Amino acid sequence: MVEIKTQGEISEKATAFVGHWLSLRIGEDIPTSEDFLDNVDPVSQPFVSFNDVTTDNHNTVVLFGTGLVDLWKVDLTGKEVREFIDEDQANRLTTDMLKCAFKPCGIWEVSTLRTTSGRVVGWEMVTLPINLGEPNRFRIARYHNMLEPTEKGERIQDILHFQRKEWVDVGAGLPADAPLMKAS
16 A cells, blocks of 8 residues: 555545556656556546646546546536636646646545535545646546445535645655645
8 A cells, every 4th residue: 555645634545546556657757548548447447537638728528437427417528627617716727737747746635515415525536647648738537536425316416615635746746836726
């Protein structure tokens, strides 16, 4: 098991995702897209999304895992991030993802969500870069983890509050500035 230093308590599932990503870095700072896709972790993959981000500020969801589609009852695959979150949040997210790719490092974040039954549940995400072999475009893998189990038929309704967001050192250090917090 990989040791990840954060200010909070990262889950075992998120730690396992980071460990899997680290195991794919053969001679590289970050795994290639081919290595990642050829060695999918079947436990985490339904809860993984991929975003392709570019230095000219585009951020497109290129895969929204089947487990995420089941939880949200929407498939964001092929959507530009600006289609479903406001411009300011999209810019912050894209900036953080690019910093994550250029350093390289990860991002760990925790938030609370409301379900269709009205329950408030915890949610964590781990964001890690994937090398596409292009200088101006990167793939970002995001593992999404429900911190409480959902009830039968329950799905995620909306995001309530972003509690924390911090860098994760995967061997290359951390950016000098803190990640941009998302507005609640």
